Amino acid sequence: MDSPRRIVIVGGGAGGLHLATRLGRKLGRGGQFLITLVDRSSTHVWKPLLHEVAAGTLDTGVEQLGYIPQANRSGFRYWPGEMTGLDRAARTVRLAALRDSEGRQVLPERDLPYDILVIAVGSTANDFGIPGVAEYARLIDSRAQADAFNDALRAEILRTLAGPPEGTLDIAIVGAGATGVELSAELNTALDFAAAYGLPGLRKRMRLTLVETAPRILGALPERVAASSQAELERQGVTVLTNAQVSEVERGALVLKDGRRIPATLKVWAAGIRAPDFLKNLDGLETTRNNQLVIRPTLQTTLDDAVYAIGDCASLIPPGEERPLGATAQVAQQQAIHLARSLAGVVAGQPPTPFNYSHKGALVALGRYNAFGSLGKRGLLGGGLFVQGKFAQLSYASLYRRHQLGLFGFWRSMLYWAADLLRHASRPKVKLD
Numbered sequence: 001m002d003s004p005r006r007i008v009i010v011g012g013g014a015g016g017l018h019l020a021t022r023l024g025r026k027l028g029r030g031g032q033f034l035i036t037l038v039d040r041s042s043t044h045v046w047k048p049l050l051h052e053v054a055a056g057t058l059d060t061g062v063e064q065l066g067y068i069p070q071a072n073r074s075g076f077r078y079w080p081g082e083m084t085g086l087d088r089a090a091r092t093v094r095l096a097a098l099r100d101s102e103g104r105q106v107l108p109e110r111d112l113p114y115d116i117l118v119i120a121v122g123s124t125a126n127d128f129g130i131p132g133v134a135e136y137a138r139l140i141d142s143r144a145q146a147d148a149f150n151d152a153l154r155a156e157i158l159r160t161l162a163g164p165p166e167g168t169l170d171i172a173i174v175g176a177g178a179t180g181v182e183l184s185a186e187l188n189t190a191l192d193f194a195a196a197y198g199l200p201g202l203r204k205r206m207r208l209t210l211v212e213t214a215p216r217i218l219g220a221l222p223e224r225v226a227a228s229s230q231a232e233l234e235r236q237g238v239t240v241l242t243n244a245q246v247s248e249v250e251r252g253a254l255v256l257k258d259g260r261r262i263p264a265t266l267k268v269w270a271a272g273i274r275a276p277d278f279l280k281n282l283d284g285l286e287t288t289r290n291n292q293l294v295i296r297p298t299l300q301t302t303l304d305d306a307v308y309a310i311g312d313c314a315s316l317i318p319p320g321e322e323r324p325l326g327a328t329a330q331v332a333q334q335q336a337i338h339l340a341r342s343l344a345g346v347v348a349g350q351p352p353t354p355f356n357y358s359h360k361g362a363l364v365a366l367g368r369y370n371a372f373g374s375l376g377k378r379g380l381l382g383g384g385l386f387v388q389g390k391f392a393q394l395s396y397a398s399l400y401r402r403h404q405l406g407l408f409g410f411w412r413s414m415l416y417w418a419a420d421l422l423r424h425a426s427r428p429k430v431k432l433d
C-alpha cells in the first residue's frame with residue numbers, strides 16, 4: 001500500500017483549527033491521508049475572547065479546547081511544537097526542541113515532512129520599534145499574555161485597595177482598534193461586577209486612557225460605529241485620546257510625541273499587527289514589511305505551490321482591490337472553510353480554486369453595556385446596516401457560536417451552549433481570587 005499523503009497545518013487558531021477539523025472529517029479517516037496539526041500550545045482559546053480573559057470575565061479553564069480530544073474526534077493528528085524554519089526542497093518543517101515547564105528537553109529539534117503545508121500562525125500587535133514597549137507594556141495576543149495581564153490587574157487592584165483612599169488605578173491602552181476598544185469596556189465591566197461582589201468604589205478609582213494615533217478610533221469600521229463606540233466609552237469614564245502618537249513607554253507612564261505624559265501602572269499595547277519574525281526568512285518565501293506571507297487567490301504562497309498560508313499571517317490583495325484583506329477571525333475562518341474544500345480537490349488531482357471573501361459586517365462589543373456594528377457588505381458610504389444594543393450584542397455573540405458550530409457540529413454545540421447558560425447563572429462573573 002502507498003504511504004499516506006501528508007497535509008501539515010501549522011497553527012491551530014481561528015483558521016488552522018477549523019481547517020484541521022474539516023480536513024480531518026473529509027480525508028483523515030480512510031488511511032490515504034495523514035492530516036497533522038502542529039501548535040506550540042496544547043489547547044486552543046478563540047483569540048477574540050482574549051480581552052475577556054485579560055479582564056477576568058471569562059474562565060479560560062472552561063473555554064479552552066484541548067487539541068488532542070479535538071484531533072481524536074475529527075480524524076486529524078495533533079503534534080506539539082513550535083515552527084522555526086522550513087526546507088522547501090526537502091519539504092520539511094523545522095520544529096524547535098520541546099521543553100517542559102522547568103526547561104528540561106522533552107523532544108529534540110525535529111523536522112516534520114509534508115506534501116502540502118498550510119501556515120496559519122497568526123499575528124501579534126506591532127511595537128513599531130518604539131522604545132520601552134517590550135519592557136513595560138503588555139500584549140494580549142496569546143492566552144498566556146492575557147492570563148499574565150489579569151494576574152497583574154488583580155495585584156494592582158489589591159495595591160490600590162490597600163493604599164490611600166485617594167489612590168487611583170491607572171491603566172493605558174495603546175491602539176483603538178477592536179482589541180483596545182473592547183478591552184477598555186471589558187475592564188469597566190469587570191470592575192462593575194467586582195462592585196457587586198463587595199468592592200464598591202474601585203470603579204471610580206480606575207483611570208483608563210485609550211490612546212490612538214489616527215484621527216478616530218476603530219479605523220477599519222464605519223464612522224458611525226466608531227462615533228457611537230467612542231461616546232459609549234466616554235460615558236463609561238474612559239478618556240479617549242485620538243491623534244496621539246506614543247513616542248516612548250516608561251515604567252510608570254506613556255510619553256506622547258507632543259510631550260504629554262500619561263501616568264499608567266498597567267499598559268497594554270494593542271496597536272498594529274505583525275506576523276511572527278521567523279516568517280521573515282522562511283526559505284525565500286515572499287513576505288510583506290510586517291512579515292506576512294504574500295499569497296495568491298488560491299491561498300498558495302507566491303513562490304511555492306505546495307505551501308499555503310491563511311489568516312493573520314497571510315497577506316492577500318483580492319483581484320481588483322488595492323488593500324489586503326484585514327486581519328480578522330472572519331477572514332481566517334472563511335479561508336479555512338474554502339481551503340478545506342479546495343484541498344480535497346487538489347489531492348484528487350484538480351487545481352486549487354480561488355478564494356472569494358464575503359464581508360458579512362463588523363461588530364464591536366463594549367462589555368456588558370452595548371455593542372455596535374454594521375452588517376452586510378460595505379456600501380457606498382463605507383458601511384452596511386448600522387446595528388446597536390441587544391441585537392448587536394447577540395450578533396457579536398453569534399460569531400463565537402459559529403466558531404463552536406464549525407468545531408463541534410450541531411448537537412455538541414447545543415450541549416456547550418446549555419452548559420454555558422448554567423455556568424453563567426451559577427458562577428461568579430469575574431475572577432477576583
Ligand SMILES: Cc1cc2nc3c(=O)[nH]c(=O)nc-3n(C[C@H](O)[C@H](O)[C@H](O)COP(=O)(O)OP(=O)(O)OC[C@H]3O[C@@H](n4cnc5c(N)ncnc54)[C@H](O)[C@@H]3O)c2cc1C
Nearest residue numbers: 011013014015040047048082083122311312327328329330
Ligand atoms: C483581544 C482580541 C479581540 C479580537 N476581536 C475580534 C473580533 O471581534 N472579530 C474578529 O473578526 N477578529 C477579532 N480579533 C482578531 C482575530 O482574533 C484574529 O484575526 C484571528 O484569531 C486570526 O486567526 P489565525 O488563525 O490567523 O491566528 P490565531 O487565531 O492567532 O492562531 C494562531 C495559532 O498559531 C499558533 N502559533 C503561533 N506561532 C506558532 C509557531 N511558530 N509554531 C506553532 N504554532 C504557532 C498559536 O499558538 C495559535 O494557536 C481579535 C483579536 C484580539 C487579540
